[in-house]
Each structure stands twice: as C-alpha cells, then as structure tokens.
Amino acid sequence: MYKVKVYVTLRESVLDPQGVAVQNALHTMEYKEVQEVRIGKYMELTLADTSDVDARVKEMCEKLLANTVIEDYSYEIEEVVSS
C-alpha cells in the first residue's frame, strides 16, 4: 500500500487572485508582515500495491490532478507496510 502526497500550485507567472484576497484579509487582521500568499491544492491518495507506482502517479498528475498549462505539481510517495 502507498500513501501519496500531491502538491499542486499555480505557476509563478500566473496571477493568484485567491492568494491576493487572503493576503488582503490577513493585512486587515493586522498581520502586516505577510508579503505574499500563494494557494494551491494538497491531495492525499491511498493506493493499493501496484507496479511502477511512480510512473502511474506522474500520469495521474499529468492527466487529471494538475492542469499543467497553468499549474506545477510535485508528489511524495511513501510505502506503507500493512500490519
């Protein structure tokens, strides 16, 4: 079994209106030290044993989990030994 953590973020060149809105809200709440906020998706997948898990996860990211036109993705795969 595998636990996979996927991080999907907007590319640097892409405007992040959601991040700007959160940043403004934090400033309103007196957290003036906040200089930038970028918001993305964090996904936790549980996978049954499978061969070539890395290639499969990369495919899932490329095909569905990330919009590679405007987003970057990274992932961490952790094998979980079922007791």
Added chain:
Amino acid sequence: MYKVKVYVTLRESVLDPQGVAVQNALHTMEYKEVQEVRIGKYMELTLADTSDVDARVKEMCEKLLANTVIEDYSYEIEEVVSS
C-alpha cells in the same frame, strides 16, 4: 524573511465529496489501485521578519486559513536568509 507552508485538510470524520469525485474519475481512467483521495489546501506564505513567527502563523491558521470546525491544519516555517 520566512517561507511558510500551510497544509489544510478535512478532518477524517468529514465526508470529502471532492475527493470521491476525483477517485471516481481516476477509476474511470483505469487507475483502479486508487483506494482513497482526500483533497485539501496548500498555501505558501512569504513573511517579513517578525518576532514570535510561530505564534503568529498559528493565529493566522486558527482565525482565517483553516476552518477548525471541520479542518485540521499543519505548517512548516523556514527562515530564508536574504542575500
């Protein structure tokens, strides 16, 4: 300067319809090994130097970045030495 990574996820007890939808889509695309998908938010904050950064970040999470009724949050703070 600090780079802060915040992870906000739904509590285990809370149904994740978005995660179920993604899981079904992956199954349709023949990724049958996917047993569960949980979707959350991933935020990158850039903070100017500030005292007690950990307490401030915790406050931001509690007050705005996470809905602590249905979400859990965790964060990592990395000090960035400006060149």
